[in-house]
Amino acid sequence: MASVLRSLRKRILTPHIRETTLERRGFPVKNAAAKELLETVGESFLAGYAHAVESGSLAEAEQRLEQVPARFKGFAYEGAGMGLAVLDCMAFSDLRRTRQFLSGAGDRHNYMIYVGIGWAMARLPRFLWPSSRRLDPLLLWLVHDGYGFHQAYFHTRRYVHEQYQEPRFSWPAGYESYAARAVDQGIGRALWFVGGTDVDRVTALIDGFPPARRPDLYAGTGLAATYAGGAPESELRELRRRAGDHAPQLAQGSAFAAEARIRADLLCPHNELAAQVLCGTSALRAATLCRETRPSAQELAAQQPGALPVYETWRARIADSLHTLGGVTP
Incomplete structure (x- = not known):
């Protein structure tokens, strides 16, 4: 039964x-x-x-x-x-x-x-x-990423072409503003699929969104381009060029993908290539940066509803660290 x-x-x-x-x-x-x-x-x-x-x-x-x-x-x-x-x-x-x-x-x-x-x-x-x-108070924002990917993938007209944004995603309570951003990170990841891994199409879709949403969308795209692959080196370089001021966010998403792959012992050649291009360093170094900049238990315990979650602090640290390495410039 x-x-x-x-x-x-x-x-x-x-x-x-x-x-x-x-x-x-x-x-x-x-x-x-x-x-x-x-x-x-x-x-x-x-x-x-x-x-x-x-x-x-x-x-x-x-x-x-x-x-x-x-x-x-x-x-x-x-x-x-x-x-x-x-x-x-x-x-x-x-x-x-x-x-x-x-x-x-x-x-x-x-x-x-x-x-x-x-x-x-x-x-x-x-x-x-x-x-x-x-759930892990740091990683729970990946739940929103999955939600956003699903909505953009299966409800593409509304979430991508009409650029619908969740008005009040009250999970967890008190973080509604950032929850919408985390959903956008998943939408950005889905755009790599919606655009068929075609850099021209993907970046055109992202750049059609309001400017405030583009950093998170580019971060999601960087994650998908690195984790899933589908673009040769020349197209990855064009993706980085088109990201412009959002290149650090693109790199941060790529670093997350490298960390997820290496943690699971699933690193493939296309992951290494994308990390080299988008992060300006090796997949291993990008993954190590994710681990080195991970917020402490004390930081997590101190976060309060209504404030920016430390997950976003983590993402900013990764982007800043990649910039410091000299590989990524805004």
Whole structure:
């Protein structure tokens, strides 16, 4: 009976594989390689979701997730994060399975799993949303990133072309202003997919948004361009050039991607290339900067609702550190 319920939840809440094709989404096709890449990312995400909701145990889910090729394994863990969060929220279990996974096998993939929680929240009614109090107070802003990606990817006209912005994203309470920015970081990540990894299209989309939103959008794009790939060195250099004053934010997103890849032992050549171009340094050095500038427990304990969260302080430190290295100039 339990397996039947898990299968039903998958069928109701999971996008069908055809929903992730570029043709179905109406996204441009830059070339055959970019199309295959982006669609494989979507397939891997959905495979990870299925592994999470259909497996009889977390150990079984992990075993299946580890069979995914390295380039796409992180996306599978992102999907698993969504799947586990959906199961938890529908059972009112306060993310019990998700937190258990994060404390064990999922720890190396924590960035992606947090993003997956945001996908789940985008699919669930608000009364089922989990409490933010049981999550890492620093990484919980990646939940908003996942939410923003989902909305831009599946509701592209409203969130991208009409540039809709959440008026009051009151999760967690007291940080509504910054929550909208964190959602924008996910929208920026989605724009790499919406634009088909075509730098001309992606930057045109970003530059069509109000100026105040562009730094966060460029940060998300830098993360996606580095983590997912899809652009050769010449196009990455053009992306950095077009970012202009937002090059430090672009680099910060790229550094986050490098850290997520290295933490999970999933570094691929395209990650290294993107870090070299967008961060002006190696993926390892960019990842190390993320760890070295990470806020302390004391800083996290001192943050107050209504103030800028220390997550944003962290992001600014990374951008400033990359600038200090001499590789990134505004």
